[in-house]
Amino acid sequence: MAHPDPSPAPLPKLRAWWAHRQWLDGAHPGATPAEVLTATGWARSVGGAAPYLGLFARAGLGREAVDAAVAALEVHELPAARGCTYLLPAGDYALGLAVGAGAPEGELAAAGKHLGVTRDEIEKLCLAITQLLSQQGPSEPSAIRAGVGGASRSLGEAGRRRGQSTTLPLALGLLQARGLIRRVPLNGRLDQQRYAYAGWDQPVVGSAAELAARYFSWAAPASVQHFRWFSGFTAATAKAALGPLDLVQLPGTDLLMPAELIDEYHEFVPPTASHPTLLAGIDGIHLLHRDLPRLLDPTDAARPSPIVKGGRSFGSEADPQTHVILDRGRITGIWEYDTEQERIVHQLFVPDDEPLRGAIDRTERFIREQLGDARGFSLDSPKSRAPKIAAIRAASATGPGPAPG
Template sequence: MATSEIPLPKLRAWWSHRQWLDGGHLADGAGPAEVLAATGWARSVGGAAPYLGLYARAGLGRAAVDAAVAAVAVHELPAARGCTYVLPAADYALGLAAGAAAPEGELAAAEKHLGVTRDEIEKLCLAVTQVTSPTQPLDPAAIREAVGDAVRPLGEPGKKRGLSTTLPLALGLLQARGALRRVPVNGRLDQQRYGYVGWDQPVKGSAAELAERYFSWAAPASLKHFRWFSGFTAATAKAATAPLDLTPLPGTDLLIPTELAEEFAEFTPPTTPHYTLLAGIDGLHLLHRDLPRLLDPADAALPVPGAKSGRSFGSEADPQTHVIADRGRIVGLWEYDTTAEQLVHKLFVPADSALRAAIAGTERFIREQLGDARGFSLDSPKSRAPKIAAFRAAG
């Protein structure tokens, strides 16, 4: 990816700068919606990633994020590829449009393999909308009880495919149509207990609009990177980017909006480190999902902490732990030990005072405001114990 014209450290530092990870926006007073609009949708899988990302970019505490969620200024929605992201309100319509194909695909698979019909699911969708309200969340069990026989069990074949009843199919379709939204019962983004309320959210947006958003967040990026984020075919990705004014970077397959090209050409990487502690699925990595670009070669060869022998960090599609970044380079790994209330880490660089302060600040944020830093919904103190032990053993 790097060329004699464009050194990799410059690319990394630029990505970090565009992602608000250089410390330049910590005193801006930006709210969660503003941060997400500028830096991209935050992947959410029931873990701490949205909180960690907003804290690292704008110094936002949990209370500010939860208040934005309660006000529906930001919301967790099925968006690109049908995956859940936290989006700003201005992007709800586009995000839903970007993810609309996923529940349709799930319904088609259920029709093929489980004997489900579209007619019965549409009737179930209607029944769900009749029992849900815009103000009083109902959890799935309450919805099942309220709609009665409109929900059908799918037996062992369904369980093998992760669908014990027809209700998830209807809930997925209704969310994608903007007719239903999922609300965390305790207002937190890092715990997966939800209720559902009625909604009336338009669903609209083109592939070109998604491409424009993406390249404003992630450029320089390749069509391959955009395809990963969007889930588009090569032909659709090419058509989506055709209306955009993108400039190729010499000697690479990377594209950047022409309006940013001069700024990028004049950009000089900072000489002073700025450390941020991020989730492994933070947008710095996940917008491109091209992990080697964030690693020095020597670091890429390091083993994955707590994993089976033979697995190296650079061979993974995604980090298997949370990461520490400096000017776009991953310079360490970390996890949170809930028993000791301590952030445990493995560093690829010597610890200076700035790095120690960044670690201490994030540790305090987790201890006082989050209580834990789960990577995803099934992560737990027990499941991450081998990684923590490996960090401690490495000293």
């Protein structure tokens, strides 16, 4: 191994490296959805356009190609890290389910404590659901509720206050985590949030150390705290998971890098040519670390956010409140899609130029022709987004800052 550079890691190089490792440098056109997700990490999926935008930015993949991969079970939405829903490649199904298994168990424990739900009744409901699906095939929740009859019950006003109106979601969550059922998009799309459930026989196996190895292959350099955010692990579990890994600390930082990547990192030269990409605010380039300031220049971090009330700055937020424009790892603007005008509305932090205009035009055309909208999450809508779009339009009149690089 080459001797590590003892000087502190420069932020522009780190940003460019993160973008390079996240395949946001234009070097992987035509890769399959599974190849992208295997190399760059699981894509957070909340019923919005994020998976489509991320796969389009990284490999030029259109919606039909992504939907075909979902239909063929080459990639699939599953409850994974922290129990949150991600789009995973088939090779990671067992691991994703294993590391996410604690979330539905926690929900059942809370329902037992506050709503009088017993494990026995939920296990009986799970059995009724699996028997029903084996007989009638993929079914929507309303059909499952009708089919299992009294095995599912209302949790009354107390349940509604806690977001649990019936016992059915508790059973569905457990069955998904056990790999016994899976959600099937009703129209094959990831951004519509309408599902049926089908029987499944997916093994559930994987360790915390296995997730740690995956994570640092996607996100390095990253800190222990970054890994704990992504995994949801306790400090003790995270420490044990990192133990088997050969990690090197970058000088002047708390960031860790697999030793096998150190030579490549030190030899890496940040590109001088810009390569802007338009991404969802929950894209992995941010959400793997959930450390927004690392992607912002100090002048941009100090900008007042046009979206958030109270005069807070961009850098003070835990997550972007909009979609983002990225160039060599730096956030250089924000954007949303206006469905009425079928246009991307944006605020730039840098001067407009041909590569940036081209990236905006390509993404705008992709959304207009293949998606119809670029929702941030399942409850996002053109109506709810209107004030945000108006604020971005108003803020764009303030002018950009200096170019990256």
